[in-house]
Amino acid sequence: MTSPSSQTGVNAGNHARSIPVVEDELASVGYNSDGLVPAIVQDVETGAVLMMAWMNGETLRLSLQEGRTVFWSRSRQEVWRKGETSGERQWIEEAAYDCDGDTLLFKVRQDGDGACHTGKYSCFYRSFGSI
Amino acid sequence: MTSPSSQTGVNAGNHARSIPVVEDELASVGYNSDGLVPAIVQDVETGAVLMMAWMNGETLRLSLQEGRTVFWSRSRQEVWRKGETSGERQWIEEAAYDCDGDTLLFKVRQDGDGACHTGKYSCFYRSFGSI
Numbered sequence: 001m002t003s004p005s006s007q008t009g010v011n012a013g014n015h016a017r018s019i020p021v022v023e024d025e026l027a028s029v030g031y032n033s034d035g036l037v038p039a040i041v042q043d044v045e046t047g048a049v050l051m052m053a054w055m056n057g058e059t060l061r062l063s064l065q066e067g068r069t070v071f072w073s074r075s076r077q078e079v080w081r082k083g084e085t086s087g088e089r090q091w092i093e094e095a096a097y098d099c100d101g102d103t104l105l106f107k108v109r110q111d112g113d114g115a116c117h118t119g120k121y122s123c124f125y126r127s128f129g130s131i
Numbered sequence: 132m133t134s135p136s137s138q139t140g141v142n143a144g145n146h147a148r149s150i151p152v153v154e155d156e157l158a159s160v161g162y163n164s165d166g167l168v169p170a171i172v173q174d175v176e177t178g179a180v181l182m183m184a185w186m187n188g189e190t191l192r193l194s195l196q197e198g199r200t201v202f203w204s205r206s207r208q209e210v211w212r213k214g215e216t217s218g219e220r221q222w223i224e225e226a227a228y229d230c231d232g233d234t235l236l237f238k239v240r241q242d243g244d245g246a247c248h249t250g251k252y253s254c255f256y257r258s259f260g261s262i
Contacts, residue, residue, distance in 0.1 A: 047179075
């Protein structure tokens, strides 16, 4: 990262630092019929795509405010602070939204061994055609 | 890439090479109520996340067979061979599915200037808190 953290919302260390909440930016995000938007999580150090989960308007705002990923659990229908129990928290360095405003990308520093509930580093550990 | 291409479905150059279609693997993929699964596309050279789009069972199979990304256009409700008109094709080096089988990840070599219809390299060119 070469950009000054004060300008870009870069999180310098493994602790929470909020990203400025700009209402115009939040208003650019579109949600599906369930009120959710897919959020891709990438390891800012390795570049690996770790996981994809879902946010609603509330958890996107919480993610920016708390400087860590907060998702909406579709299975439990509740706010899901990633790593709250496992310790595998994700500290946000950069947060972006795409051209259509219907997908989010979070570059994070990953705590613990990885992002996947299976214990793997990345959820994408299975390749097609790998037999 | 250090893995032998014959074993991992790695595409050595900027031309199509299919990835073996394994029915057991395809059967591990789950689709939403519209019959779609989100597909993340990552530049295998730079590690940048380029875009996210949607596939159905047919276009996932076509992607593997043709060795390039083929999506389902939700707006046009038709098969969308990425770059067919723009030339910004994406040649698949690796294709993976996540722990839950409900998200795909494609590592590609990107033709042209980039992946975004705006002309940008990546669709994720807008950061939160960047004012």
